[in-house]
Amino acid sequence: MAVAATAGTAVPARAAGAKSTPADDSPPHKVVYQINRHEPEYQEAILNSISAMLKKYVDDVTIVVVVWGPGIHLLAKKPKRPVPKTLQQRVRGMSESYGIEFIACGNTMHTIGWDKGDMLDFARVEEVGAAAIMELQEKGYAYIAW
Numbered sequence: 001m002a003v004a005a006t007a008g009t010a011v012p013a014r015a016a017g018a019k020s021t022p023a024d025d026s027p028p029h030k031v032v033y034q035i036n037r038h039e040p041e042y043q044e045a046i047l048n049s050i051s052a053m054l055k056k057y058v059d060d061v062t063i064v065v066v067v068w069g070p071g072i073h074l075l076a077k078k079p080k081r082p083v084p085k086t087l088q089q090r091v092r093g094m095s096e097s098y099g100i101e102f103i104a105c106g107n108t109m110h111t112i113g114w115d116k117g118d119m120l121d122f123a124r125v126e127e128v129g130a131a132a133i134m135e136l137q138e139k140g141y142a143y144i145a146w
Contacts, residue, residue: 029053029061030141032133038070038081047090049144054098063098064136065091068105068129072112075104075123080112088120095122105129 031053035046046065053061073079074087094100104119106127116125126132137143 027057027060027062029057030136030139031061032064032066032136032141032143034129034133034143034145035065035067035071035074036069036145038073038083040082040084040087043071043074043087046146047087047094050094050100054094062141063100064103064141065100066103066105066126066129066132066136067123068108072104072108072114075102075119076114077118077120092120092122103129103132105132 033046033050035043037043050063050065053063067075070081073081073083074091076083091100091102095102102120102123104123104125106125106129108129109115109118109125119125133143
């Protein structure tokens with residue numbers, strides 16, 4: 001079973017068609033990605049990497065994506081920078097179908113003048129995105145950035 005971990009808790013999430021397992025049976029692999037740039041090619045490369053991880057590990061991986069800086073527009077209902085709709089559809093699909101958690105940096109949002117209501121409904125807001133990554137690393141998550 002896939003588990004979408006948060007900076008303070010673990011929330012079970014099941015991939016489409018996944019078989020049921022005990023709630024305390026967490027996946028052996030845990031990874032946190034960062035998206036901090038707005039270029040569609042950069043964001044697409046990260047989403048492609050996430051798709052490859054899902055293909056390789058199926059239900060044996062927990063994936064969290066922390067988004068801040070110019071990348072925050074990917075999770076906004078009304079981005080202030082151009083964001084291809086296909087990318088927003090992909091992140092929504094990854095969240096809904098595979099339990100991947102997308103965390104928006106509250107500090108970046110505050111700088112832009114946004115609050116939780118400005119973000120896509122599946123995005124969770126953490127006060128400081130970098131702190132969320134640090135806390136996930138402390139819980140054994142591998143940190144993937146480029």
